[in-house]
Amino acid sequence: MTWHLARLAGLAAIVSGQWVHYVTPGIPRTPDGKPNLSAPAPRAPNGRPDLSGIWKAPNGKYLFNLAADLKPEEVPFQPWAAALFQQRQDNLAKDRPTGRCLPHGVPDQMGVPGYPFKIVQTPGLVVILYEEMTHFRQIFLDGRTLAKDLNPAWLGYSIGRWEGNTLAVETTGFNDQSWLDDPGHPHTAALRVVERFRRKDFGHMEIQITIDDSEAYTRSWTVTENFNLLPDTDLLENICENEKDFQHLVGK
Amino acid sequence: MRTLLIGVILAAVASAQWVNYPTPGLPRTQDGKPNLAAAPEPSFFGYSSGKWEGDTLVVQTVGFRDDSWADAGGSPLTASGKVTERFRRPNYGRLEIEITVDDPKAYTAPWTVKLNQRILLDSELLEFICVDNEKNRSHLVGK
Numbered sequence: 001m002t003w004h005l006a007r008l009a010g011l012a013a014i015v016s017g018q019w020v021h022y023v024t025p026g027i028p029r030t031p032d033g034k035p036n037l038s039a040p041a042p043r044a045p046n047g048r049p050d051l052s053g054i055w056k057a058p059n060g061k062y063l064f065n066l067a068a069d070l071k072p073e074e075v076p077f078q079p080w081a082a083a084l085f086q087q088r089q090d091n092l093a094k095d096r097p098t099g100r101c102l103p104h105g106v107p108d109q110m111g112v113p114g115y116p117f118k119i120v121q122t123p124g125l126v127v128i129l130y131e132e133m134t135h136f137r138q139i140f141l142d143g144r145t146l147a148k149d150l151n152p153a154w155l156g157y158s159i160g161r162w163e164g165n166t167l168a169v170e171t172t173g174f175n176d177q178s179w180l181d182d183p184g185h186p187h188t189a190a191l192r193v194v195e196r197f198r199r200k201d202f203g204h205m206e207i208q209i210t211i212d213d214s215e216a217y218t219r220s221w222t223v224t225e226n227f228n229l230l231p232d233t234d235l236l237e238n239i240c241e242n243e244k245d246f247q248h249l250v251g252k
Numbered sequence: 253m254r255t256l257l258i259g260v261i262l263a264a265v266a267s268a269q270w271v272n273y274p275t276p277g278l279p280r281t282q283d284g285k286p287n288l289a290a291a292p293e294p295s296f297f298g299y300s301s302g303k304w305e306g307d308t309l310v311v312q313t314v315g316f317r318d319d320s321w322a323d324a325g326g327s328p329l330t331a332s333g334k335v336t337e338r339f340r341r342p343n344y345g346r347l348e349i350e351i352t353v354d355d356p357k358a359y360t361a362p363w364t365v366k367l368n369q370r371i372l373l374d375s376e377l378l379e380f381i382c383v384d385n386e387k388n389r390s391h392l393v394g395k
Contacts, residue, residue, distance in 0.1 A: 103381055138377070153379040237295035 024232050028202060035231040037203025041165075046123050049165050049199050054235065055227040056116035062225050063111040066181040066211075069223060081186050081216040088184030094251030096179060101240035103135055103154040105178025106171050106193050107209045107225075115238065116230050126160060126167070131235045139169050146172050152189055154178050167197040180211065188215040203229040294318065294331050309339040322353060332357040345371045 028039035044050040061068050067075045077085065088095070098104060110117055115132035126139040139158040150157050150173030157173040171193045180187055191213040199205045205227045212220040294317040302311040313335045320329035329335075333355035340348045347369040354362040 101382075135381075151378070154381055155379060236293075237297055239296060 022232065022234075027231050035203065035229075037201070037229060037231070039202040041199040041201055044121060044123070048162050049167075050121055051119045051126065051167060051197055051199055051205065052121045054116050054118045054230040054233065055110075055205055056230050057111045057113040058226065058228055060111070060113045060182075062223060063108055063113065063182050065183060066108065066111075066185050066209075066223060067221070070221065075185075076218040076221060078216055078218060084186050085184060088179075088186075091251040092249075093182060093184050094249050096182060096184065097177060098240075099246050099249050101133065103133060103178060104130075105174065105180065105187075106137070106155055106158075107195060107207075108179065108181045109135070109155075110207065110227070111181070111225060116235065118235050126169075129235060131238050133240045134238060139167075146170065152176070156191075156193070163196075165198065169195040169197065171195070186216055187211070187213045190215045203231075205229070296320065298335070305338075307340060311337045311339065313337070328355075328358045329353065330355055330357040345373075347371070 024035075026042070028036040030036050042050045042052075057063070075082075103109070104112060109130050109132065110128075112132055115130065117131060118129040120127040120129065124140070124142040126141065128137040128139070130136065135155065137155050137158060139160040141160050141162075144159060146157060146159055152175035153173055154175060154177065156171040158169050158171040160167050160169040162168075172191070174187065174189055174191045174193075176187065176189045178187070179185065191211070194210040194212065196208040197205065198207070206224060207227065208222060208224045210220050210222045211217065294315055296317060298313040299315040300311050300313040302309050304310070314333070316329055316331055316333050316335075318331040320333070321327065322329040322333075333353065336352040336354070338348075338350040338352075340350075342348060349367040349369065350364060351367065352362050352364045353359065
């Protein structure tokens with residue numbers, strides 16, 4: 001809830017802020033000057049699709065349940081993971097990391113509809129800037145491989161490669177602290193996430209996300225999320241101020 | 253806007269513990285309602301724009317919070333502050349940054365410092381999350 005109100009406050013900033021009505025360069029427009037969001041996806045100088053831009057989930061569907069497209073009994077929990085998920089539900093998800101200004105993880109940060117994210121694409125590196133809490137991810141496209149023994153991190157370590165017009169990103173090296181979504185689908189440090197980014201046209205991107213964590217789930221499972229481009233605006237600074245929310249949260 | 257409102261409603265349904273929780277930092281009118289016409293929130297990093305002057309990238313930044321610290325020692329920086337950074341890379345391994353702080357509310361004249369940075373090769377940033385919230389502060393001493 002606070003996120004969404006914060007976004008409304010953000011709209012105020014857009015109305016009267018530093019970059020009011022600043023027109024994002026390079027966006028195709030209709031004759032009346034409006035962004036043409038169904039124009040073809042742009043290409044980078046190297047011929048690959050250019051994913052750069054500010055993107056936002058259209059709603060909180062997958063934040064509120066990453067397994068929203070599965071029936072509850074279809075989520076392939078290991079027994080302990082099912083029990084932990086139930087425990088988090090019973091406790092109203094009070095111990096969600098973001099309640100203490102700790103990060104969302106991969107993939108749920110992208111699914112937060114109140115906070116957009118910005119993709120900055122270069123030939124060897126794709127950077128994702130998350131508005132919420134000013135976190136970032138680096139996706140290396142320079143041919144490096146993922147090390148076996150990585151210092152566990154909230155957002156892990158990402159490498160990517162182009163498969164035709166799709167950017168396939170593999171991420172490992174997670175800690176076991178982040179939640180896969182707000183209700184708390186769990187994962188372990190064995191988590192491997194594969195994201196397939198496909199910019200369908202100028203204003204729309206699809207990301208297919210596969211959760212592969214054999215310690216928490218009996219098989220890998222996949223969701224497909226869609227995102228909308230936000231034209232003619234920019235990210236706002238967002239700093240999570242310590243411990244001001246947590247005292248207001250209730251559990252059982 | 254409509255999408256945002258739907259988002260608010262969905263959020264309220266999914267996480268009812270935050271209903272009616274006042275958003276920190278949201279500008280409000282005298283009767284307590286959100287003031288969406290207020291100026292944007294000042295920020296820690298401000299708002300930056302840059303331009304090239306020959307081989308130098310000149311970056312101007314404004315829009316700071318009024319309670320900013322310009323350094324770890326506590327040199328003040330206020331909402332009237334304007335910071336100009338001139339980035340120059342004299343060779344492969346070095347970066348000079350000339351920084352001018354122009355903040356008439358805190359200082360009687362603009363002042364300038366020059367930083368010399370060295371490039372870090374064959375390395376990468378590590379994730380840093382200020383994860384141990386408020387675990388340090390109780391151990392700090394002042395007067």
